[in-house]
Amino acid sequence: MTNLTQTLSDQGVTHPDVRRSNLGLALRHLRDHGPRSRATLAADLGMTRSTVSTLVSELIERRLLTDGPLVQNAVGRPSTAVELDGRSVCGIGAEINVNHVSTMALDLRGDVVEERKLALDARSLDAALVLGHLADLVRETVACLDERGASTVGLTVGVAGLYDQTRDVLTHGPNLGWYDVPVGTILRSDLGGTFPVVVDNEGNLAAAAEVSPGDPGRQDILVLHGEIGVGGGIVSGGRLLRGSHGYAGEFGHMIVEPGGRQCGCGRQGCWETVSGLRALLEMAADPDDPIRNPAMALDDRLAEINRRAHLSDARTLQALEDVGVWVGIGAAILANALNPAAIVLTGYYAAVGHHMRSAVERELRAGVLAPDSGGTRVELSTLGFSAAVRGGATASLESVFADPTQVPRRAAVAGAVV
Amino acid sequence: MTNLTQTLSDQGVTHPDVRRSNLGLALRHLRDHGPRSRATLAADLGMTRSTVSTLVSELIERRLLTDGPLVQNAVGRPSTAVELDGRSVCGIGAEINVNHVSTMALDLRGDVVEERKLALDARSLDAALVLGHLADLVRETVACLDERGASTVGLTVGVAGLYDQTRDVLTHGPNLGWYDVPVGTILRSDLGGTFPVVVDNEGNLAAAAEVSPGDPGRQDILVLHGEIGVGGGIVSGGRLLRGSHGYAGEFGHMIVEPGGRQCGCGRQGCWETVSGLRALLEMAADPDDPIRNPAMALDDRLAEINRRAHLSDARTLQALEDVGVWVGIGAAILANALNPAAIVLTGYYAAVGHHMRSAVERELRAGVLAPDSGGTRVELSTLGFSAAVRGGATASLESVFADPTQVPRRAAVAGAVV
Missing domain, CATH: 3.30.420.40 (ATPase, nucleotide binding domain)
Incomplete structure (x- = not known):
């Protein structure tokens, strides 16, 4: 282990994992600390400039980063900053409430792209019908994002009540009058089976939105x-x-x-x-x-x-x-x-x-x-009463920061995610 | 980033960090899942056999692992299992209580090597005097461990009361009658300045002992x-x-x-x-x-x-x-x-x-x-009333699992750590 010329495969670390991890690291760093030049990013992450250039190029190809304004470096000429690209990838959050169902799409920068809300009286309706209305809103949101050329990475739904994540079931939703409703399964089926859906307690998502x-x-x-x-x-x-x-x-x-x-x-x-x-x-x-x-x-x-x-x-x-x-x-x-x-x-x-x-x-x-x-x-x-739905959208986007390679490269974008 | 022959340094990852991280990974895996052959360890960790052999050799050199009994593999001949070496490195936990001060040394396997306890009435004594008695117990423990050929990685002290870890001060210890006592600083000074000392609330350490x-x-x-x-x-x-x-x-x-x-x-x-x-x-x-x-x-x-x-x-x-x-x-x-x-x-x-x-x-x-x-x-x-002092010793050992390279190689052991 003291031979400094050993290659990664000798170390037993597989390349795709290291690449994914480094891409995520760079993307999160730009989210958490704002736009900066490739040179600054390299210094911040303790990587070589050539590594960072390669990472940034791939993230640009995946439309997750974009070249931004010129910035002055500590030494040398001004250079181009890279920043999160807000145009291409969105996460959707949703909420099922006693008086309404709603959705919100956030882009990678956390800006609101789309909001939809449908007033209804959830207590007087069948759970499947309420979830059908929510699925409609989600489909409309995805269609609207498609039109703008943005893809969707997933849906995270907040619901008032006790949600057992180990069984994916709303065990106890007294305000909605729902008991033992498999919200995730129903929505996944309504949305065609391949759409990534996660359901969580609305208070948890409201909390996540505050981080x-x-x-x-x-x-x-x-x-x-x-x-x-x-x-x-x-x-x-x-x-x-x-x-x-x-x-x-x-x-x-x-x-x-x-x-x-x-x-x-x-x-x-x-x-x-x-x-x-x-x-x-x-x-x-x-x-x-x-x-x-x-x-x-x-x-x-x-x-x-x-x-x-x-x-x-x-x-x-x-x-x-x-x-x-x-x-x-x-x-x-x-x-x-x-x-x-x-x-x-x-x-x-x-x-x-x-x-x-x-x-x-x-x-x-x-x-x-x-x-x-x-x-x-x-x-x-x-954040007002939209905290839970915003937290849901943020949670949906989290998967991109964990593994940016799930977003296809530019050439392969059309219709690939949804 | 798609060139599979890239070396680690091209990736911008420095070798010592990767090595430390992999050594810790192997050591924790053996702690959490028990003794196993190098081949099984390689399969578990998704590393090549040669990488694992190199890691294990280094951990044996640092006296953190030892060759154990023969085990039967899924295929092929039986091979030697490696396991944590309990003989060489210990962590010390301590507790300051109203009626006593005490210490416990645990080896890497979590087995008790040494226990000491001194009854005293902490409320009637000056804080510095109580801490002096505790420092004596720690010195005696270290000397005893030295005699057995074991080195000490640090001391974690549990104290009843509010311990502000940002200032390293017991702000509020009503049972002891101690207020604003810099317990860590006093003990570090008593122990010669270079001994690693961490102080924590005793309830926190009792909790850590239960994981x-x-x-x-x-x-x-x-x-x-x-x-x-x-x-x-x-x-x-x-x-x-x-x-x-x-x-x-x-x-x-x-x-x-x-x-x-x-x-x-x-x-x-x-x-x-x-x-x-x-x-x-x-x-x-x-x-x-x-x-x-x-x-x-x-x-x-x-x-x-x-x-x-x-x-x-x-x-x-x-x-x-x-x-x-x-x-x-x-x-x-x-x-x-x-x-x-x-x-x-x-x-x-x-x-x-x-x-x-x-x-x-x-x-x-x-x-x-x-x-x-x-x-x-x-x-x-x-765990009885020794939970806090045991949790302290476990916490002290945690640094070894985080970075095994802090324990010197065999040749350099004598008197190197304490």
């Missing part, structure tokens, strides 16, 4: 996602912690008040009974108040709550304070266990969070054993 | 460690989750009963007030009962509790049941968040756990949203 590649402050985070139900995800070292069956992140059913309020799950004192959207609405308004009308768009109802809070309406402010305290109490339980760099509030928490934040931070400081909340920051997501 | 290399059922586990305080650790994908400052695993201070019992930390309703050893002892016996006498060895007191439970003493059984219920309630909170494959009970939980287990499992089923507790098993540790 910023290359940002050290967004690699160990706890994402709390508030809607009627409360869930989220744990990201450790940049990777989503899914648990042994994919059931991790069911924060809403932590019992925070033994003997407390009745939860839809049949237990008492679950965190979502005091921190979910219903708790806020019931405290903030009488039953006939428009903000409690489920027929009104949620964004409008939350905007109205913000408007009232801004006008210092006492009942609204008290409700936000009370819910904020409970959010902080549950957040402190999780922060004692996980010591995240940040707790990111998503869903309705993000929409009205600027009025709850001080209560959350106060309870976090009070409830976390480590000094200064263990260094955990409280942040509001800027 | 069984190569066992898929022990890669995603939640370890709950019960003493007077309650802590533990989260293992995800075989790696300990430390959190952003190393404060993860402070389970004992999750508030499970708002407005409940006063905790030593100043809060009310912390989990350890109802699930820690003190709660059990106070329920199980009057103040003058010998099992509540802190001067008696803990093992003896727990043995007495087991004896009474075995004789169906009603008060003892009720106390174990009541504490088991609370252990289960807290375990369910964490299982909803983490969905571990197993919850491993360590410390006093392991000692009396066969009397608490049914209560823990019942509350887990009741409190976890996912069906059948999300598949989470409840297991009792078999």
